[in-house]
Amino acid sequence: MTELAGHLMDKGHELVQRVYFEDTDFSGRVYHARYLHFLERGRSDYLRLLGVHHRELADEGLAFVVRHMELDFLAPAAIDDELMIVSTPLRIGNASIVLEQSIQCEGRRLVAAEVKVALVDGAGKPARMPAAVKAVFD
Amino acid sequence: MTELAGHLMDKGHELVQRVYFEDTDFSGRVYHARYLHFLERGRSDYLRLLGVHHRELADEGLAFVVRHMELDFLAPAAIDDELMIVSTPLRIGNASIVLEQSIQCEGRRLVAAEVKVALVDGAGKPARMPAAVKAVFD
Amino acid sequence: MTELAGHLMDKGHELVQRVYFEDTDFSGRVYHARYLHFLERGRSDYLRLLGVHHRELADEGLAFVVRHMELDFLAPAAIDDELMIVSTPLRIGNASIVLEQSIQCEGRRLVAAEVKVALVDGAGKPARMPAAVKAVFD
Amino acid sequence: MTELAGHLMDKGHELVQRVYFEDTDFSGRVYHARYLHFLERGRSDYLRLLGVHHRELADEGLAFVVRHMELDFLAPAAIDDELMIVSTPLRIGNASIVLEQSIQCEGRRLVAAEVKVALVDGAGKPARMPAAVKAVFD
Numbered sequence: 231m232t233e234l235a236g237h238l239m240d241k242g243h244e245l246v247q248r249v250y251f252e253d254t255d256f257s258g259r260v261y262h263a264r265y266l267h268f269l270e271r272g273r274s275d276y277l278r279l280l281g282v283h284h285r286e287l288a289d290e291g292l293a294f295v296v297r298h299m300e301l302d303f304l305a306p307a308a309i310d311d312e313l314m315i316v317s318t319p320l321r322i323g324n325a326s327i328v329l330e331q332s333i334q335c336e337g338r339r340l341v342a343a344e345v346k347v348a349l350v351d352g353a354g355k356p357a358r359m360p361a362a363v364k365a366v367f368d
Numbered sequence: 369m370t371e372l373a374g375h376l377m378d379k380g381h382e383l384v385q386r387v388y389f390e391d392t393d394f395s396g397r398v399y400h401a402r403y404l405h406f407l408e409r410g411r412s413d414y415l416r417l418l419g420v421h422h423r424e425l426a427d428e429g430l431a432f433v434v435r436h437m438e439l440d441f442l443a444p445a446a447i448d449d450e451l452m453i454v455s456t457p458l459r460i461g462n463a464s465i466v467l468e469q470s471i472q473c474e475g476r477r478l479v480a481a482e483v484k485v486a487l488v489d490g491a492g493k494p495a496r497m498p499a500a501v502k503a504v505f506d
Numbered sequence: 507m508t509e510l511a512g513h514l515m516d517k518g519h520e521l522v523q524r525v526y527f528e529d530t531d532f533s534g535r536v537y538h539a540r541y542l543h544f545l546e547r548g549r550s551d552y553l554r555l556l557g558v559h560h561r562e563l564a565d566e567g568l569a570f571v572v573r574h575m576e577l578d579f580l581a582p583a584a585i586d587d588e589l590m591i592v593s594t595p596l597r598i599g600n601a602s603i604v605l606e607q608s609i610q611c612e613g614r615r616l617v618a619a620e621v622k623v624a625l626v627d628g629a630g631k632p633a634r635m636p637a638a639v640k641a642v643f644d
Numbered sequence: 645m646t647e648l649a650g651h652l653m654d655k656g657h658e659l660v661q662r663v664y665f666e667d668t669d670f671s672g673r674v675y676h677a678r679y680l681h682f683l684e685r686g687r688s689d690y691l692r693l694l695g696v697h698h699r700e701l702a703d704e705g706l707a708f709v710v711r712h713m714e715l716d717f718l719a720p721a722a723i724d725d726e727l728m729i730v731s732t733p734l735r736i737g738n739a740s741i742v743l744e745q746s747i748q749c750e751g752r753r754l755v756a757a758e759v760k761v762a763l764v765d766g767a768g769k770p771a772r773m774p775a776a777v778k779a780v781f782d
Contacts, residue, residue: 256530394668
């Protein structure tokens, strides 16, 4: 049994996701850009469980955008794999946060990432982080 | 709580999936081709719970391919929506099966589909359906 | 040499697109839902050459949505293939148009599709077709 | 007029690609992971013009895989944009190469990336770079 939006850890968030046909490429493994989808699902569900919803942000003209990513592709995932996406808050700035994320399969780390995310308004200008996000870094 | 691979119904299969950023387009709704991903996840997990795994089929040089689809896009899904993908077996031929599938949100049908799927070998030639698939139609 | 947006035919539109890694799945062929991307690129560039731009429509709160699709997957495409997407207008209604589309490779038809598309406003209500689109059906 | 596979520069490669519906998300801009698709198309077509084809590599059981990426998302792209993907070889190791890549729109850099790519065999073991790739670094 798995909760659809994963679950909060002491410090961070875990989400289980399946590898489907759509995620693979003709090399037989997961297409490298698809790992960014899994990472984004992890971040979205982390926010969701903190009470921050993309749709409500959008109603205020706000959206999270990725500013910087550093990615190590350590080992490949394959069709049918169950992936664990782990997100850990690293540091917070005035207008952005940095998360450490990894994708694991059966206890083995496949992808390691450091991701800098900002909240911006419709004009692309930085917006203030929601209090629920700030609180994670206290 | 949701089982990762959904669950078998009396006749068919149900799977709950979340709409993420990746599924939407700039119209604000889910990109039409993404519904086919959700349908495919439903079919894959239906097969999985019947004991048929893509990876094992691949080891024998076999893969399921979609031959024909008829799709009605009735209403749009949006970010954060929880979608229910329902798959019901309709009929079976010598080398293909036809499924009725739908994508629902809060009891409302968003997409209705009829999907013809065949099992093929590496040369694209039709292969015999696994017994577990045939049994569904009995 | 290829024009980025394809070119208008006597009655319809042709667009050449490459199959990349992203389009394939672990079966070694193009993932079935990706053909819908190619078809949509064909429709978008057809509209573009008729002078109808998604961004300008969006500024008026309008967007094209797919209402119905019937798809035959006749033969698979593979990595590196050059695909020709052919779009032909079939009929026009008050609030929708129907196109015949195909995806070909080296003169062979891989996918045949009939696609019903509507123009809708932000509330999902049908909007009047641009004159440039209507003119195609005269 | 644009060549389908872009063109070789004195040192590197340029490719023009369109932003379609599929590339955008509900924020109205291009989904961040899609930029990796554009970068990969650039690398693939660079290899293609050097005479290295994914399909031929695959016939020998070889495939390029991304090992490491560092990405700066500087400004967003939107629907209908024409993107220029620029790939420049940076350095070559025994079993990997590093490229500098950028995605530009109307002369403005939207994404800057450093990408480490390796050639691996079916077991994931590093394979020797094709001579045509090595020659680029001379």
